Amino acid sequence: xxxxxxxxxxxxxxTLKALLTPEQVAQVQAxxxxxxxxxxxxxxxxxxxxxxxxxxxxxxxxxxxVTRVSKAARDLxxxxxxxxxxxxxxxxxxxxxxxxxxNPNDLDCESAxxxxxxxxxxxxxxxxxxxxxxxxxxxxPENIIDNIxxxxxAGNFAIESIxxxxxxxxxxxxxxxxxxRPIIQLVDRIVAAAIQAxxxxxxxxxxxxxxxxxxxxxxxxxxxxxxxxxxxIPLVSRIKIMAELDIADRKRPQDxxxxxxxxxxxxxxxxxxxxxxxxxxxVVIRILDQRxxxxxxxxxxxxxxxxxRIQTLLQKRDGIIFVTGPTGxxxxxxxxxxxxxxxxxxxxxxxxxxxxxxxxPGIVQVQASEKGGLTFAAALRSILxxxxxxxxxxxxxxxxxxxxxxxxxxTGHLVLATLHTVDAVGAVARxxxxxxxxxxxASALRGxxxxxxLRRLCPHCKQELEEAIPLELHKWFPPxxxxxxxxxxxxxxxxxxxxxxxxxxxxxxxxEFERRVTSGDPQERLSKVAREGGMRELWxxxxxxxxxxxxxxxEMLRVLEPPxxxxxxxxxxxxxxxxSVPASKTPSRALGSGRYxxxxxxxxxxxxxxxxKSETGGKRILVVEDDxxxxxxxxAVLEGEGFTIHEASDGTSALDQVDKLAPDAVVxxxxxxxxxxxxxLTRLRARPATASLPVLILTANDDEASExxxxxxxxxxxxxxxxxxxxxxxxxxxxxxxxxx
Numbered sequence: 001x002x003x004x005x006x007x008x009x010x011x012x013x014x015t016l017k018a019l020l021t022p023e024q025v026a027q028v029q030a031x032x033x034x035x036x037x038x039x040x041x042x043x044x045x046x047x048x049x050x051x052x053x054x055x056x057x058x059x060x061x062x063x064x065x066v067t068r069v070s071k072a073a074r075d076l077x078x079x080x081x082x083x084x085x086x087x088x089x090x091x092x093x094x095x096x097x098x099x100x101x102x103n104p105n106d107l108d109c110e111s112a113x114x115x116x117x118x119x120x121x122x123x124x125x126x127x128x129x130x131x132x133x134x135x136x137x138x139x140x141p142e143n144i145i146d147n148i149x150x151x152x153x154a155g156n157f158a159i160e161s162i163x164x165x166x167x168x169x170x171x172x173x174x175x176x177x178x179x180x181r182p183i184i185q186l187v188d189r190i191v192a193a194a195i196q197a198x199x200x201x202x203x204x205x206x207x208x209x210x211x212x213x214x215x216x217x218x219x220x221x222x223x224x225x226x227x228x229x230x231x232x233i234p235l236v237s238r239i240k241i242m243a244e245l246d247i248a249d250r251k252r253p254q255d256x257x258x259x260x261x262x263x264x265x266x267x268x269x270x271x272x273x274x275x276x277x278x279x280x281x282x283v284v285i286r287i288l289d290q291r292x293x294x295x296x297x298x299x300x301x302x303x304x305x306x307x308x309r310i311q312t313l314l315q316k317r318d319g320i321i322f323v324t325g326p327t328g329x330x331x332x333x334x335x336x337x338x339x340x341x342x343x344x345x346x347x348x349x350x351x352x353x354x355x356x357x358x359x360x361p362g363i364v365q366v367q368a369s370e371k372g373g374l375t376f377a378a379a380l381r382s383i384l385x386x387x388x389x390x391x392x393x394x395x396x397x398x399x400x401x402x403x404x405x406x407x408x409x410x411t412g413h414l415v416l417a418t419l420h421t422v423d424a425v426g427a428v429a430r431x432x433x434x435x436x437x438x439x440x441x442a443s444a445l446r447g448x449x450x451x452x453x454l455r456r457l458c459p460h461c462k463q464e465l466e467e468a469i470p471l472e473l474h475k476w477f478p479p480x481x482x483x484x485x486x487x488x489x490x491x492x493x494x495x496x497x498x499x500x501x502x503x504x505x506x507x508x509x510x511x512e513f514e515r516r517v518t519s520g521d522p523q524e525r526l527s528k529v530a531r532e533g534g535m536r537e538l539w540x541x542x543x544x545x546x547x548x549x550x551x552x553x554x555e556m557l558r559v560l561e562p563p564x565x566x567x568x569x570x571x572x573x574x575x576x577x578x579x580s581v582p583a584s585k586t587p588s589r590a591l592g593s594g595r596y597x598x599x600x601x602x603x604x605x606x607x608x609x610x611x612x613k614s615e616t617g618g619k620r621i622l623v624v625e626d627d628x629x630x631x632x633x634x635x636a637v638l639e640g641e642g643f644t645i646h647e648a649s650d651g652t653s654a655l656d657q658v659d660k661l662a663p664d665a666v667v668x669x670x671x672x673x674x675x676x677x678x679x680x681l682t683r684l685r686a687r688p689a690t691a692s693l694p695v696l697i698l699t700a701n702d703d704e705a706s707e708x709x710x711x712x713x714x715x716x717x718x719x720x721x722x723x724x725x726x727x728x729x730x731x732x733x734x735x736x737x738x739x740x741x
Contacts, residue, residue: 007033007034007035007036008034008035009035009036009037009102009103010036011103011105012036012037012051012103013025013029013036015051015054015055015058016028016036016040016046016051018054019040019045019046019050019051019054020040020045020046024040024043024045027043027045028040028043028045031043035128037051037102037127037128038128038129048127048129048130051127052125052126052127055104055125056125059104059105061104061123061124061125062124062125063124063125063126064088064090064100064124064125064126065090065124066088066090066100066126066130066131066134067208067209068090068091069088069089069090069091069134069138070090070091070092072091072092073089073090073091073092073097073098074089074138074139076092076117077089077092077097077117078116079135079139081112081113081116082135082139083135085101085106085109085112085113086101086102086128086131086132087099087100087101087109087113087131088100088101088126088131088134088135088138089138090124092117092119093119094119095119095120096119096120096121096122097113097117097119097120097121097122098122098124099113099121099122099123099124100123100124100125100126100131100134101123101124101125101126101131102125102126102127102128102131104123104125110123137228137229137230183231183234183235183238184238186231186235186238187235187238187239187242190202190213190224190225191260191270191285191287192262193215193224194215194224194285194287195262195268195287195289197215197217197224197493198217198218198499199215199216199217199287200216200217200219200286200287201215201216201284201285201286201287202214202215202216202283202284202285202287203215203216203221203282203283203284204235204236204239204282204283204284204285205277205282206229206232206277206279206280206281206282207279208279209226209229210226210227210228210229211226211227211228211229211231211232211235211280212225212226212227213225213226213227217493217495218455218456218495218497218498218499218500219328219453219455219500220455220495232280233280236274236280236281236283239272239283239285240254240256240272240274242258242260242270242272243256243257243258243270243272244256244257244258245272245274250276250281251276252276253273253274253275253276254272254273254274255271255272255273255274256271256272257269257270257271257272257355258270258272268287268288268289269288269289269357269358270285270286270287270288271285271286271288271355271357272284272285272286273285273286288357288358296337296340297310297311297334297337297338297340297341300330300333300334300337300501300502301456301500301501301502301545301550302501302502302503302504303503303504303541303544303545305536305541305544306504306505306506306536306541309447309506309508309534310338310449310504310506311341312508313446313447313449313506313508314338314341314342316414316446316447317412317414318409318410318411318412318413318414318446319409319414319415319444319445319446320405320406320409320414320415320416320417320444320445320446321338321414321415321416321417321446321447321448321449322416322417322418322419322427322445322447322448322449323335323338323416323417323418323419323448323449323450323451324418324419324420324421324422324423324424324426324427324448324449324450324451325420325421325450325451325452326420326452327420328453329451329452329453330451330453330500330502331418331451332357332394332418334449334451334502335392335416335418336358336360338416339351339360339363339390339392339416342390342414343362343363347389347390348386348387348388348389348390349362349363349364349388349389349390349391349392350363350364350365350366350383350386350388350390350391350392351363351364351365351366351391351392351393351394352366352368352376352379352380352383352391352392352393352394353365353366353367353368353392353394354367354368354369354370354376354394354395355367364386366379366383368394375401376393376394376395376396376397376398376401377398377400377401377404380393380401380404380405380408381404384404384408384413388413389413389414390413390414390415390416391405391408391413391414391415391416392415392416392417393405393415393416393417393418394417394418395417395418395419395420396417396418396419396434398434399434399435399436402431402434402435402436403435403436405417406431406436406440406441406444409444409446410440410443410444419431420656421450421659421660422450422659422660423450423505423527423537423538424448424449424450424505424506424507424530424535425448425507425523425526425527425530426450426523426659426660427445427448427507428441428445428517428523428526429523429659429687429689430659432687432688432689433655433659433683433687438517438518438519438520438688439518441517442509442513442514442515442517442518443514445509445514445517446508446509447506447507447508447509448506448507449504449505449506449507450504450505450506450507450538451502451503451504451505452502452503452538452542452559452560453500453501453502453503453559454500454501454502454503454542454545454550454551454555454556454559455497455499455500455551455555456497456498456499456500456501456550456551457484457486457496457497457498457549457550457551457552457555458486458487458488458489458491458492458495458496458497458498459498460489460491460492461486461487461488461489461491461492461496462484462485462486462487462496462549462552463484463485463487464482464483464484464485465482465483465484465485465552465553469481469483469553472562473553473562476539476540476543476562477543477546477547477553481547482547482549483546483547483549483552483553484549484552485552485553485554486552486554486555496552497555501545501550501551503538503541503542503545503559503560504538504541505535505536505537505538505541506535506536507530507533507535508533508534508535510529510533512529512532512533513526513529513530513533516529520688520689521688521689522688522689523659523662523689524662537563538560539556539560539561539562539563540563542556542559542560543556619643619644619663619664619665619732619736620643620644620646620661620662620663620664621638621643621644621645621646621663621664621665621666621667621732622646622647622648622654622657622658622661622663622665622666622667623635623638623645623646623647623648623666623667624647624648624649624650624651624654624666624667624668624669624672624677624680625647625649625667625669625672625698626649626650626669626671626672626673627669628649630669630721631647631649634667634698634728635647637728637729638667638728638729638732641729641733643729643732646661646663649672650672650673650674650675651672651674651675651676651677651679651680652674652675654666654668654675654680655675655680655683655684658684658690658693663693664694664736665693665694665695665696665716665732665735665736666684666693666694666695666696667696667698667728667732668680668681668695668696668697668698668715669697669698669699670697670699670701670706670710671699671700671701677697677699677710678709678710678713681695681697681710681713681714681715682713682714684714685713685714691714692739693739694716694717694732694735694736694738694739695714695715695716695717696715696716696717696718696719696728696731696732696735697710697715697717697718697719698719698721698728699718699719699720699721700720700721701720702720716735717731717735719731
């Protein structure tokens with residue numbers, strides 16, 4: 001047993017005896033130690049939280065919130081006094097000082113602080129290690145970075161050498177810490193660890209308790225570390241210096257680029273974006289590591305059937321080919337891979353992008369710049385005078401760009417471009433909505449590749465799934481179908497997945513499809529014609545990858561939903577956030593256990609809900625209203641009547657939602673910022689696919705002129721706010737029934 005005189009916290013022994021076994025207490029006392037608390041936790045017999053809870057109950061002292069240390073407490077309470085008694089100041093006013101301590105029994109400390117500060121002392125509890133850490137953060141913030149770097153050196157984070165290409169001697173921040181060696185090393189190691197882990201993005205987000213650093217790996221964000229708040233400003237300033245941004249401007253979003261050299265002399269480009277937030281600036285760093293990015297079609301994981309159809313499209317000499325999908329679905333990588341195939345023909349290729357993500361040898365790449373006046377449309381006009389054979393347009397965002405791209409494709413050029421649509425056929429609706437004439441779309445369009453990314457199962461640890469496939473999925477996975485699940489090992493950082501693969505839907509235009517587009521057929525009919533021409537749904541392609549063991553059913557359900565039973569088109573993907581699924585509703589048909597069980601369970605719960613609503617006549621209603629409270633009221637009323645409600649807060653997003661959701665009816669406000677209800681109504685009626693879509697105007701305007709104008713533009717019904725719940729539900733039901741007869 002250690003001599004009693006050497007133990008600083010002998011008073012803690014009764015509390016430890018209540019938490020530990022007699023053998024553990026004896027081992028703690030026998031250890032050559034000066035602190036029972038540190039020894040008990042180091043040996044793993046108990047934890048700080050348990051000791052704190054026991055002390056709080058024993059001494060009737062509250063537990064401290066050590067994240068809140070007021071500036072007044074830091075400035076008015078001497079550091080020497082705090083370190084002498086190993087306590088932390090939390091707050092102070094004219095009469096009371098709040099102190100966090102690990103020893104509520106230290107009367108000498110309490111009386112000394114009361115005398116020195118001339119105030120009553122209010123105690124709360126925290127562990128000795130937490131108090132020591134917070135003292136450094138509060139009084140010696142310059143030591144924080146050194147401690148973090150010590151963690152890196154100790155192997156707590158994956159590291160490799162990295163040097164940025166900016167000459168540090170060129171910068172002088174005055175009082176800023178951004179050019180001091182520790183903060184430079186910290187940023188270097190954060191970026192190096194992300195590159196080594198194969199991350200595509202680094203997210204640095206200020207929060208109340210600190211600054212989490214998250215890496216996006218294979219499309220999923222995971223927290224790598226949490227930095228103290230005191231490191232925030234110098235950290236962001238250092239990143240801004242690397243990207244040549246204005247470190248003094250913290251009120252406006254900024255975008256920049258940087259290039260770093262990692263071990264072996266390999267160069268990696270970084271795209272940096274900053275965003276002012278309530279607790280400080282958020283920074284996102286996109287890592288553009290060409291060596292880690294696949295730029296060949298054969299290596300993207302596309303199924304053989306879809307790959308063959310893509311290669312057929314790339315043999316075209318003119319026309320326009322789109323790659324569609326949401327942000328982060330790998331559209332740019334697919335386009336670059338396609339250029340590699342086309343380049344072998346010995347043609348002149350020019351791209352216009354914003355930004356240029358990867359440098360491609362033998363290809364002229366133009367960086368669009370809205371501020372500099374070099375828009376996509378302006379760049380395209382100049383490119384056409386350069387005698388190109390193939391043009392890549394990073395994104396078609398407006399009518400002018402779309403018209404020039406289509407015109408170029410009709411005059412002997414092959415144009416590759418991206419659009420943000422849910423599926424391949426949606427590209428036609430988007431072009432028509434932008435303002436391109438149907439006959440031009442039909443003549444120019446050669447094909448569309450819709451795309452999503454699925455995580456690839458780790459080949460080292462994937463395990464065959466033994467549980468039965470639920471009945472809802474037997475159409476694609478009959479009994480006896482072999483599927484695999486993610487297990488997790490050291491090779492994949494215990495995620496069960498390594499890298500990603502593309503799941504695609506390929507539409508190849510046919511004479512019949514062209515005829516249907518020219519005649520203005522609705523999207524559902526175009527989808528049917530496209531399927532007759534060999535197009536498969538994203539879901540079907542993903543199912544092939546699941547059956548081949550490339551990915552898991554869990555991952556497929558995370559990204560995609562089964563096709564709609566009536567239209568054959570894929571439903572809009574719904575994020576499966578498990579926190580929104582009540583525990584009492586966990587299905588009994590779960591495929592497995594743990595994470596896999598909860599995710600697939602939520603999917604089947606969703607399928608059950610959709611099936612029930614279809615049986616009771618539940619229809620999809622899009623509510624377009626800029627007043628959030630009114631949207632919530634309309635949602636509550638209509639969901640009570642069995643409708644499925646989707647929302648849009650402005651006219652532009654309303655048109656996007658119409659394309660994505662194909663709703664049965666729209667409830668539309670007239671007065672909204674930007675594109676108002678009249679504009680939305682005009683565009684809906686100008687498109688064949690939505691010419692007969694029921695639109696109920698819900699407005700506070702009770703004047704005759706507004707009502708007349710709405711009906712002249714094609715409104716189906718007109719209702720004045722405030723509305724009666726029964727009236728809006730009945731009118732919508734009648735409109736939908738009348739339209740479908």
